[in-house]
Amino acid sequence: MKGKHVSSETIRRLAVYLRYLELLYEKGVRIISSSDITNALNIPSTQFRKDLSFFGEFGKRGVGYDIGKLIKVIRGIIGIDKKVKIIIIGAGKLGSALIEYPGFSDMNIEIVGAFDNNPEKIGKKIANILIRDISEIEEFIKSEKIEIALICVPKEHAQNVCNILIKAGIKGILNFAPVKLITTGCVFVSNFDMSSEICNLMYSFKKCSQG
Amino acid sequence: MKGKHVSSETIRRLAVYLRYLELLYEKGVRIISSSDITNALNIPSTQFRKDLSFFGEFGKRGVGYDIGKLIKVIRGIIGIDKKVKIIIIGAGKLGSALIEYPGFSDMNIEIVGAFDNNPEKIGKKIANILIRDISEIEEFIKSEKIEIALICVPKEHAQNVCNILIKAGIKGILNFAPVKLITTGCVFVSNFDMSSEICNLMYSFKKCSQG
DNA sequence: TAGATTGTTAATCGATTAACAATC
DNA sequence: TAGATTGTTAATCGATTAACAATC
Numbered sequence: 001m002k003g004k005h006v007s008s009e010t011i012r013r014l015a016v017y018l019r020y021l022e023l024l025y026e027k028g029v030r031i032i033s034s035s036d037i038t039n040a041l042n043i044p045s046t047q048f049r050k051d052l053s054f055f056g057e058f059g060k061r062g063v064g065y066d067i068g069k070l071i072k073v074i075r076g077i078i079g080i081d082k083k084v085k086i087i088i089i090g091a092g093k094l095g096s097a098l099i100e101y102p103g104f105s106d107m108n109i110e111i112v113g114a115f116d117n118n119p120e121k122i123g124k125k126i127a128n129i130l131i132r133d134i135s136e137i138e139e140f141i142k143s144e145k146i147e148i149a150l151i152c153v154p155k156e157h158a159q160n161v162c163n164i165l166i167k168a169g170i171k172g173i174l175n176f177a178p179v180k181l182i183t184t185g186c187v188f189v190s191n192f193d194m195s196s197e198i199c200n201l202m203y204s205f206k207k208c209s210q211g
Numbered sequence: 212m213k214g215k216h217v218s219s220e221t222i223r224r225l226a227v228y229l230r231y232l233e234l235l236y237e238k239g240v241r242i243i244s245s246s247d248i249t250n251a252l253n254i255p256s257t258q259f260r261k262d263l264s265f266f267g268e269f270g271k272r273g274v275g276y277d278i279g280k281l282i283k284v285i286r287g288i289i290g291i292d293k294k295v296k297i298i299i300i301g302a303g304k305l306g307s308a309l310i311e312y313p314g315f316s317d318m319n320i321e322i323v324g325a326f327d328n329n330p331e332k333i334g335k336k337i338a339n340i341l342i343r344d345i346s347e348i349e350e351f352i353k354s355e356k357i358e359i360a361l362i363c364v365p366k367e368h369a370q371n372v373c374n375i376l377i378k379a380g381i382k383g384i385l386n387f388a389p390v391k392l393i394t395t396g397c398v399f400v401s402n403f404d405m406s407s408e409i410c411n412l413m414y415s416f417k418k419c420s421q422g
Numbered sequence: 423t424a425g426a427t428t429g430t431t432a433a434t435c436g437a438t439t440a441a442c443a444a445t446c
Numbered sequence: 447t448a449g450a451t452t453g454t455t456a457a458t459c460g461a462t463t464a465a466c467a468a469t470c
Contacts, residue, residue, distance in 0.1 A: 005436090006414075006418075007436080007437070008411050008415070009437075009438095010437090011410060011411045011414045011415075012404070012407045012408070012410070012411050014410070015404070015406060015407035015410040015411070016391055016404070016407060018410075019389065019390075019406070020391075033450085033451065033452090034451075034452075035451085041391055042391075042393050044438080044439065044440090045451095046438080046439055046440075046441095047437095047438070047439080049451095049452065049453060049454090050437095050438080050439085050453085050454085052453090053452095053453060053454070057452080057453065059451075059452050059453080060445090060446060060451085060452075061444070061445045061446045061450080061451055061452040061453080062445070062446040062449075062450045062451050062452075063446060063450080063451070063452085064450090064451070064452085065452090077414070078410045078413055078414050079413045079414060079417050080410060080413060084409070084413065086409065093307070093308040093311050093312075094308045094309075094312060096304070096308070097304040097305045097307070097308035098305075098405075100304050101304075101305060101405070102365070103366070103388070103389035103405060103406055104405070104406060104409075106389065106406070107406040107409070107410065109406060109409055147413070147416065148409060148412055148413070154313070155314070171412075171416035171420075172409070172412030172413065172415065172416050173412075174405065174408055174409060174412065177314070178230065178314035178317065179230075180227055180231075180252055180253075182253050185419075186416050186419035186420050187416070188412050188415045188416055188419070190408045190411065190412060192403070192405070192408065193223070193226070193227070194309075194312070194314060194315070194385065194403070195226060195230070195314055195315060195317070195318040195320060196223045196226035196227060197223070197385055197401045197403065198295070198297065198315075198318070198320055198359060198383070198385060199222060199223070199225070199226040199229075199289045199291060199318065200219050200222045200223050200226070200401065201359055201382075201383030201384075201385065201399050201401060202289055202290045202291060202295065202358070202359070202383065203217075203222045203288070203289050203290060204219070204222075204383065204399045205358065205382035205383050205397050205398070205399055206290050207217075208396075208397035208399070209382075209397050216460090218460080218461070220461075220462095221461090244426085244427065244428090245427075245428075246427085255462080255463065255464090256427095257462080257463055257464075257465095258461095258462070258463080260427095260428065260429060260430090261429085261430085261461095261462080261463085263429090264428095264429060264430070268428080268429065270427075270428050270429080271427085271428075271469090271470060272426080272427055272428040272429080272468070272469045272470045273425075273426045273427050273428075273469070273470040274426080274427070274428085274470060275426090275427070275428085276428090
């Protein structure tokens with residue numbers, strides 16, 4: 001099965017598996033079967049095995065998976081075996097909160113820079129991260145070899161910031177502004193859209209209770 | 212086509228269409244064709260027509276769609292024709308930032324309550340929203356008829372908070388803690404997982420540049 | 423009527439799941 | 447060997463897209 005196209009769903013699930021495996025490893029567990037991990041995550045065990053099968057064979061039949069080994073394998077597949085340095089554009093309430101978001105470190109992700117266009121913010125620090133002038137962004141991205149940025153600016157500026165980032169050579173963007181950003185080529189955007197997600201919840205439970 | 216099962220993808224896209232339609236309406240545009248809206252959003256026009264077809268016929272052949280009418284229709288479909296009152300659990304950095312997130316109001320979504328278990332925070336206000344003791348949550352949900360909550364507590368407490376919310380009768384949860392929450396019945400969770408999304412970006416552009 | 427655009431059917435594509443042979 | 451669990455094939459399911467008849 002190795003070599004076929006791999007979907008985003010599979011990659012996101014690998015990240016979820018990884019987080020759970022790390023948790024188990026910390027607790028001292030060293031071996032797990034596909035059904036044990038998928039029972040905990042509430043998905044079918046075939047999905048776990050299928051997801052891994054795109055990349056090779058990592059288990060032992062009749063036994064299960066070596067957790068330590070699997071953690072390394074998944075980190076390698078995703079590309080987070082080394083530390084991932086990311087930046088934030090927009091040091092408002094949301095951007096500032098994300099700078100201090102504790103969920104990144106488990107995944108080897110570290111925020112190393114923040115940018116804004118407000119002179120009152122530039123030069124100040126949030127949790128040890130200096131807020132820089134947006135005009136310095138291209139140089140920073142290139143010298144620090146940054147591949148991923150989080151956009152936390154008001155929606156009116158989001159596409160403009162997106163274009164600047166692409167020009168500066170960024171490869172992936174996580175967009176928190178409520179607009180759909182358009183990119184081209186090998187630059188990817190995940191639109192993190194809280195309102196759409198709430199709409200989806202509204203519709204789901206309404207339908208569910210209607211039967 | 213009316214009556215068939217409708218996917219979450221369709222509902223999320225309806226929300227995206229709605230936001231774009233509102234933007235056009237404000238600019239004074241009153242009529243739009245499926246290809247005009249989908250060109251702007253970078254998707255095929257058949258997808259727009261197909262998404263709407265689950266719910267009825269809303270366009271005029273040879274002409275297009277009346278934007279004002281379509282806005283009302285989509286709001287009705289999703290269930291956001293009236294104001295949607297939501298609450299936040301966890302008044303830390305992220306929770307506080309979300310209380311002031313400006314992207315909700317466009318969608319008729321309003322944050323009406325915040326809860327925490329930290330005595331130093333309880334009784335204070337963030338942007339006019341009183342932070343209440345988590346023990347008051349069940350009463351608040353019932354008296355205010357709250358259906359949706361955002362979980363912004365540390366990951367260790369997230370599943371516990373989730374269980375409390377379900378017991379209190381909540382219907383939808385947007386989870387910002389980096390753990391997959393498990394629910395049952397007509398209670399839905401969207402796990403808003405920034406780390407997995409960054410993993411997905413990492414993998415995507417790595418693959419893309421490899422060809 | 424002619425041109426434009428919708429709404430829907432059918433074809434395609436891709437993801438999930440069931441089943442089971444392989445093998446530890 | 448017997449029991450357990452993997453890895454993979456094939457079947458199923460569902461979502462996207464192409465094509466086009468309907469109709470404004």
